[in-house]
Amino acid sequence: MYAFICISDQCNLACKYCFYEIGHLKRKNDILSINNFLKIACWLARVGFTGVSITGGEPTLVPHLIDCIKVLKNLGIYSNLVSNGTQLTLPLCKELEEAGLDSISISLDSLDAGTHNSCRGLFAETKEGYNNIMLSKIKDIEISLSVHRNNVQDTANFVSYFRNKGQKVCINFPYASPYSESTWSLENPLPLIIKMLRENNLDERDKIFLSSYKRFYETGYLDGKCKMGRSVFFIDSKGSLLPCPFRDDLKLNNYINLNRSDFLDTIDTQYTHISNRCLSRKCVNLFISKKYDDSKT
Ligand SMILES: C[S@@+](CC[C@H](N)C(=O)[O-])C[C@H]1O[C@@H](n2cnc3c(N)ncnc32)[C@H](O)[C@@H]1O
Numbered sequence: 001m002y003a004f005i006c007i008s009d010q011c012n013l014a015c016k017y018c019f020y021e022i023g024h025l026k027r028k029n030d031i032l033s034i035n036n037f038l039k040i041a042c043w044l045a046r047v048g049f050t051g052v053s054i055t056g057g058e059p060t061l062v063p064h065l066i067d068c069i070k071v072l073k074n075l076g077i078y079s080n081l082v083s084n085g086t087q088l089t090l091p092l093c094k095e096l097e098e099a100g101l102d103s104i105s106i107s108l109d110s111l112d113a114g115t116h117n118s119c120r121g122l123f124a125e126t127k128e129g130y131n132n133i134m135l136s137k138i139k140d141i142e143i144s145l146s147v148h149r150n151n152v153q154d155t156a157n158f159v160s161y162f163r164n165k166g167q168k169v170c171i172n173f174p175y176a177s178p179y180s181e182s183t184w185s186l187e188n189p190l191p192l193i194i195k196m197l198r199e200n201n202l203d204e205r206d207k208i209f210l211s212s213y214k215r216f217y218e219t220g221y222l223d224g225k226c227k228m229g230r231s232v233f234f235i236d237s238k239g240s241l242l243p244c245p246f247r248d249d250l251k252l253n254n255y256i257n258l259n260r261s262d263f264l265d266t267i268d269t270q271y272t273h274i275s276n277r278c279l280s281r282k283c284v285n286l287f288i289s290k291k292y293d294d295s296k297t
Pocket residue numbers: 011017018019020055056057058059082083084105106107144145146172173174175284285286
Protein backbone atom coordinates (compact mmCIF):
# COMPACT_ATOMS: atom_id res chain seq x y z
CA MET A 1 0.00 0.00 0.00
CA TYR A 2 1.05 3.59 -0.68
CA ALA A 3 0.22 6.92 1.01
CA PHE A 4 0.35 10.55 -0.02
CA ILE A 5 0.99 12.64 3.09
CA CYS A 6 0.26 16.36 2.89
CA ILE A 7 2.55 17.78 5.56
CA SER A 8 1.30 21.34 4.99
CA ASP A 9 -1.15 22.92 2.60
CA GLN A 10 0.65 26.25 2.71
CA CYS A 11 2.51 27.32 -0.41
CA ASN A 12 4.73 30.06 -1.78
CA LEU A 13 3.01 29.90 -5.19
CA ALA A 14 -0.60 30.26 -6.27
CA CYS A 15 -0.73 28.23 -9.47
CA LYS A 16 -3.86 29.12 -11.38
CA TYR A 17 -5.04 25.53 -11.85
CA CYS A 18 -4.13 24.33 -8.36
CA PHE A 19 -7.03 22.60 -6.63
CA TYR A 20 -6.38 24.80 -3.60
CA GLU A 21 -6.58 27.97 -5.69
CA ILE A 22 -9.68 26.89 -7.63
CA GLY A 23 -11.44 25.94 -4.41
CA HIS A 24 -11.72 22.16 -4.80
CA LEU A 25 -9.61 21.81 -1.64
CA LYS A 26 -9.42 24.22 1.28
CA ARG A 27 -6.09 25.33 2.68
CA LYS A 28 -6.43 24.49 6.36
CA ASN A 29 -3.17 26.21 7.29
CA ASP A 30 -2.13 23.23 9.43
CA ILE A 31 1.31 21.72 9.54
CA LEU A 32 1.62 18.06 10.39
CA SER A 33 3.99 18.05 13.37
CA ILE A 34 7.00 15.73 13.39
CA ASN A 35 5.47 13.85 16.33
CA ASN A 36 2.26 13.18 14.43
CA PHE A 37 4.23 12.33 11.29
CA LEU A 38 6.26 9.83 13.32
CA LYS A 39 3.14 8.21 14.81
CA ILE A 40 1.50 7.98 11.39
CA ALA A 41 4.62 6.63 9.70
CA CYS A 42 5.06 3.94 12.40
CA TRP A 43 1.44 2.91 11.86
CA LEU A 44 1.94 2.85 8.07
CA ALA A 45 4.94 0.54 8.48
CA ARG A 46 3.04 -1.66 10.95
CA VAL A 47 0.06 -2.25 8.67
CA GLY A 48 2.15 -2.85 5.56
CA PHE A 49 2.55 0.43 3.65
CA THR A 50 5.78 0.37 1.64
CA GLY A 51 5.84 3.80 0.00
CA VAL A 52 5.01 7.42 0.82
CA SER A 53 4.88 10.62 -1.24
CA ILE A 54 5.37 13.70 0.89
CA THR A 55 3.33 16.46 -0.68
CA GLY A 56 1.52 19.71 0.07
CA GLY A 57 1.08 22.68 -0.46
CA GLU A 58 4.81 23.03 -0.72
CA PRO A 59 6.56 20.51 1.56
CA THR A 60 9.97 22.21 1.27
CA LEU A 61 8.56 25.11 3.33
CA VAL A 62 8.14 22.80 6.32
CA PRO A 63 11.13 23.04 8.69
CA HIS A 64 10.99 19.37 9.76
CA LEU A 65 10.81 17.95 6.20
CA ILE A 66 14.26 16.38 6.53
CA ASP A 67 13.22 14.69 9.78
CA CYS A 68 10.13 13.28 8.04
CA ILE A 69 12.33 11.71 5.36
CA LYS A 70 14.67 10.27 8.00
CA VAL A 71 11.66 8.72 9.76
CA LEU A 72 10.62 6.98 6.53
CA LYS A 73 14.18 5.85 5.87
CA ASN A 74 14.48 4.36 9.38
CA LEU A 75 11.22 2.50 8.93
CA GLY A 76 12.31 1.12 5.54
CA ILE A 77 9.52 2.97 3.71
CA TYR A 78 10.20 4.19 0.15
CA SER A 79 10.13 8.00 0.09
CA ASN A 80 9.12 10.41 -2.66
CA LEU A 81 8.92 14.20 -2.43
CA VAL A 82 6.53 16.27 -4.58
CA SER A 83 7.78 19.85 -4.88
CA ASN A 84 7.50 23.01 -6.94
CA GLY A 85 11.32 23.09 -6.88
CA THR A 86 11.63 26.75 -5.93
CA GLN A 87 13.28 26.13 -2.55
CA LEU A 88 15.71 23.43 -3.64
CA THR A 89 18.97 25.14 -2.75
CA LEU A 90 22.20 23.15 -2.95
CA PRO A 91 22.35 22.72 0.86
CA LEU A 92 18.74 21.47 0.99
CA CYS A 93 19.41 19.02 -1.86
CA LYS A 94 22.41 17.73 0.08
CA GLU A 95 20.24 17.30 3.20
CA LEU A 96 17.56 15.47 1.22
CA GLU A 97 20.21 13.16 -0.21
CA GLU A 98 21.77 12.48 3.18
CA ALA A 99 18.36 11.88 4.78
CA GLY A 100 17.90 9.06 2.26
CA LEU A 101 15.18 10.48 -0.04
CA ASP A 102 14.49 7.89 -2.74
CA SER A 103 12.84 10.05 -5.41
CA ILE A 104 11.55 13.52 -6.18
CA SER A 105 8.90 14.93 -8.54
CA ILE A 106 9.36 18.56 -9.58
CA SER A 107 6.52 20.48 -11.19
CA LEU A 108 7.48 22.42 -14.30
CA ASP A 109 5.00 23.71 -16.87
CA SER A 110 7.33 24.79 -19.65
CA LEU A 111 10.91 25.35 -20.77
CA ASP A 112 9.85 28.90 -21.54
CA ALA A 113 9.88 31.29 -18.56
CA GLY A 114 6.86 33.31 -19.76
CA THR A 115 4.70 30.24 -20.30
CA HIS A 116 5.65 28.66 -16.96
CA ASN A 117 5.13 31.94 -15.13
CA SER A 118 1.78 32.59 -16.78
CA CYS A 119 0.35 29.90 -14.54
CA ARG A 120 2.87 28.99 -11.82
CA GLY A 121 5.58 31.65 -11.30
CA LEU A 122 9.22 31.65 -10.10
CA PHE A 123 10.58 29.96 -13.24
CA ALA A 124 14.21 30.92 -12.54
CA GLU A 125 14.03 29.51 -9.00
CA THR A 126 12.35 26.31 -10.22
CA LYS A 127 15.02 25.82 -12.90
CA GLU A 128 17.78 26.40 -10.36
CA GLY A 129 16.13 23.92 -7.99
CA TYR A 130 15.98 21.36 -10.79
CA ASN A 131 19.67 21.95 -11.64
CA ASN A 132 20.61 21.61 -7.97
CA ILE A 133 18.77 18.33 -7.50
CA MET A 134 20.39 17.00 -10.69
CA LEU A 135 23.77 17.59 -9.03
CA SER A 136 22.73 15.49 -6.03
CA LYS A 137 23.02 11.72 -5.69
CA ILE A 138 19.22 11.37 -5.86
CA LYS A 139 18.88 9.73 -9.23
CA ASP A 140 15.14 9.07 -9.34
CA ILE A 141 13.99 12.51 -10.48
CA GLU A 142 10.73 13.10 -12.31
CA ILE A 143 9.36 16.21 -14.00
CA SER A 144 5.67 16.69 -13.39
CA LEU A 145 4.08 18.52 -16.33
CA SER A 146 0.60 19.96 -15.94
CA VAL A 147 -0.92 20.55 -19.37
CA HIS A 148 -3.18 23.59 -19.71
CA ARG A 149 -4.26 25.95 -22.46
CA ASN A 150 -1.04 28.02 -22.34
CA ASN A 151 1.43 25.15 -22.73
CA VAL A 152 -0.57 22.52 -24.60
CA GLN A 153 1.09 23.28 -27.94
CA ASP A 154 4.51 22.52 -26.39
CA THR A 155 3.56 19.20 -24.79
CA ALA A 156 5.25 16.90 -27.33
CA ASN A 157 8.47 18.97 -27.46
CA PHE A 158 8.61 19.25 -23.68
CA VAL A 159 8.19 15.52 -23.15
CA SER A 160 10.71 14.65 -25.91
CA TYR A 161 13.26 17.18 -24.63
CA PHE A 162 13.40 15.57 -21.20
CA ARG A 163 12.98 11.95 -22.28
CA ASN A 164 15.80 12.31 -24.81
CA LYS A 165 17.98 13.20 -21.84
CA GLY A 166 16.79 10.07 -20.04
CA GLN A 167 14.60 12.10 -17.70
CA LYS A 168 11.23 10.83 -16.45
CA VAL A 169 8.20 12.99 -17.22
CA CYS A 170 4.77 12.58 -15.72
CA ILE A 171 1.86 14.31 -17.48
CA ASN A 172 -1.17 15.79 -15.69
CA PHE A 173 -4.25 17.46 -17.09
CA PRO A 174 -5.42 19.82 -14.38
CA TYR A 175 -9.05 20.63 -14.76
CA ALA A 176 -9.27 19.24 -18.25
CA SER A 177 -12.44 17.64 -17.01
CA PRO A 178 -15.94 17.91 -18.36
CA TYR A 179 -16.91 18.85 -14.79
CA SER A 180 -14.49 21.70 -14.49
CA GLU A 181 -15.17 25.35 -15.06
CA SER A 182 -11.59 26.52 -14.83
CA THR A 183 -10.48 28.85 -17.57
CA TRP A 184 -7.11 27.08 -17.42
CA SER A 185 -8.51 23.80 -18.59
CA LEU A 186 -8.22 22.54 -22.11
CA GLU A 187 -11.56 22.87 -23.82
CA ASN A 188 -11.25 19.34 -25.15
CA PRO A 189 -8.13 17.36 -24.28
CA LEU A 190 -9.16 14.29 -26.28
CA PRO A 191 -7.38 15.11 -29.60
CA LEU A 192 -4.13 15.63 -27.70
CA ILE A 193 -4.60 12.46 -25.67
CA ILE A 194 -5.35 10.39 -28.77
CA LYS A 195 -2.34 11.91 -30.58
CA MET A 196 -0.11 11.14 -27.61
CA LEU A 197 -1.40 7.58 -27.36
CA ARG A 198 -0.22 7.09 -30.96
CA GLU A 199 3.22 8.53 -30.31
CA ASN A 200 6.23 6.38 -29.66
CA ASN A 201 7.86 8.14 -26.76
CA LEU A 202 5.24 6.97 -24.26
CA ASP A 203 6.02 4.48 -21.59
CA GLU A 204 3.60 1.86 -20.27
CA ARG A 205 2.53 4.07 -17.36
CA ASP A 206 1.65 6.92 -19.76
CA LYS A 207 -0.46 4.57 -21.84
CA ILE A 208 -2.40 3.27 -18.85
CA PHE A 209 -2.88 6.78 -17.53
CA LEU A 210 -3.89 8.33 -20.85
CA SER A 211 -6.34 5.52 -21.63
CA SER A 212 -7.86 5.86 -18.13
CA TYR A 213 -8.03 9.60 -18.55
CA LYS A 214 -9.68 9.27 -21.97
CA ARG A 215 -12.33 7.00 -20.46
CA PHE A 216 -12.80 9.36 -17.52
CA TYR A 217 -13.25 12.31 -19.87
CA GLU A 218 -15.70 10.44 -22.06
CA THR A 219 -17.78 8.74 -19.36
CA GLY A 220 -17.11 10.70 -16.16
CA TYR A 221 -16.06 7.50 -14.42
CA LEU A 222 -12.76 5.88 -13.70
CA ASP A 223 -13.77 2.33 -14.52
CA GLY A 224 -12.26 0.88 -11.39
CA LYS A 225 -8.78 2.02 -12.39
CA CYS A 226 -8.40 4.40 -9.48
CA LYS A 227 -6.59 2.84 -6.57
CA MET A 228 -7.40 5.60 -4.10
CA GLY A 229 -9.13 4.17 -1.03
CA ARG A 230 -8.02 0.67 -2.01
CA SER A 231 -4.25 0.48 -2.07
CA VAL A 232 -3.43 4.19 -2.14
CA PHE A 233 -4.54 6.68 0.52
CA PHE A 234 -4.25 10.37 1.29
CA ILE A 235 -3.33 11.75 4.72
CA ASP A 236 -4.10 15.43 5.17
CA SER A 237 -2.24 18.11 7.12
CA LYS A 238 -4.43 17.41 10.17
CA GLY A 239 -3.34 13.76 10.07
CA SER A 240 -6.73 12.38 8.96
CA LEU A 241 -6.77 9.50 6.50
CA LEU A 242 -8.94 9.93 3.38
CA PRO A 243 -9.51 7.61 0.44
CA CYS A 244 -8.67 10.58 -1.78
CA PRO A 245 -8.14 14.29 -1.10
CA PHE A 246 -11.57 15.13 -2.48
CA ARG A 247 -13.49 12.82 -0.10
CA ASP A 248 -13.23 14.73 3.16
CA ASP A 249 -16.63 13.23 4.02
CA LEU A 250 -15.00 9.77 4.28
CA LYS A 251 -12.07 10.64 6.51
CA LEU A 252 -10.88 8.42 9.36
CA ASN A 253 -9.40 10.06 12.44
CA ASN A 254 -8.49 7.22 14.80
CA TYR A 255 -7.01 4.86 12.27
CA ILE A 256 -3.61 4.57 13.97
CA ASN A 257 -5.25 2.39 16.62
CA LEU A 258 -6.24 -0.17 13.98
CA ASN A 259 -4.21 -3.27 13.30
CA ARG A 260 -3.76 -4.40 9.69
CA SER A 261 -6.74 -6.69 9.60
CA ASP A 262 -9.10 -4.16 11.22
CA PHE A 263 -7.84 -1.49 8.84
CA LEU A 264 -8.46 -3.71 5.80
CA ASP A 265 -11.95 -4.51 7.14
CA THR A 266 -12.67 -0.82 7.71
CA ILE A 267 -11.70 0.26 4.21
CA ASP A 268 -13.55 -2.72 2.79
CA THR A 269 -16.79 -1.63 4.41
CA GLN A 270 -16.35 2.14 4.17
CA TYR A 271 -14.57 2.65 0.87
CA THR A 272 -15.59 -0.21 -1.38
CA HIS A 273 -18.48 1.67 -2.87
CA ILE A 274 -16.20 4.41 -4.19
CA SER A 275 -13.57 2.17 -5.71
CA ASN A 276 -15.38 1.27 -8.90
CA ARG A 277 -17.03 4.57 -9.63
CA CYS A 278 -15.44 7.86 -8.70
CA LEU A 279 -18.06 10.10 -7.19
CA SER A 280 -16.01 13.25 -6.71
CA ARG A 281 -15.03 13.59 -10.39
CA LYS A 282 -12.62 16.28 -9.29
CA CYS A 283 -9.39 14.37 -9.52
CA VAL A 284 -8.24 15.03 -12.97
CA ASN A 285 -5.82 12.15 -13.09
CA LEU A 286 -3.39 12.69 -10.30
CA PHE A 287 -4.16 9.37 -8.77
CA ILE A 288 -5.19 7.24 -11.71
CA SER A 289 -2.61 4.48 -11.95
CA LYS A 290 0.09 7.12 -12.05
CA LYS A 291 2.48 8.96 -9.75
CA TYR A 292 3.42 5.89 -7.83
CA ASP A 293 4.95 2.69 -8.95
CA ASP A 294 3.00 -0.49 -8.22
CA SER A 295 6.20 -2.44 -7.83
CA LYS A 296 6.99 -0.35 -4.75
CA THR A 297 3.64 -0.88 -3.05
C1 LIG B 1 -0.67 20.03 -5.38
S1 LIG B 1 0.98 20.04 -5.92
C2 LIG B 1 1.84 19.83 -4.37
C3 LIG B 1 3.33 19.75 -4.49
C4 LIG B 1 4.03 20.99 -4.99
N1 LIG B 1 3.54 22.20 -4.44
C5 LIG B 1 4.02 21.03 -6.50
O1 LIG B 1 3.47 21.97 -7.07
O2 LIG B 1 4.59 20.11 -7.10
C6 LIG B 1 1.25 18.40 -6.64
C7 LIG B 1 1.01 18.33 -8.13
O3 LIG B 1 -0.38 18.53 -8.37
C8 LIG B 1 -0.51 19.26 -9.58
N2 LIG B 1 -1.82 19.88 -9.56
C9 LIG B 1 -2.22 20.99 -8.92
N3 LIG B 1 -3.52 21.23 -9.14
C10 LIG B 1 -3.96 20.25 -9.93
C11 LIG B 1 -5.22 19.91 -10.47
N4 LIG B 1 -6.26 20.70 -10.30
N5 LIG B 1 -5.32 18.78 -11.23
C12 LIG B 1 -4.23 18.01 -11.44
N6 LIG B 1 -3.01 18.28 -10.95
C13 LIG B 1 -2.88 19.37 -10.19
C14 LIG B 1 0.63 20.24 -9.53
O4 LIG B 1 0.95 20.77 -10.80
C15 LIG B 1 1.73 19.38 -8.97
O5 LIG B 1 2.43 18.73 -10.02
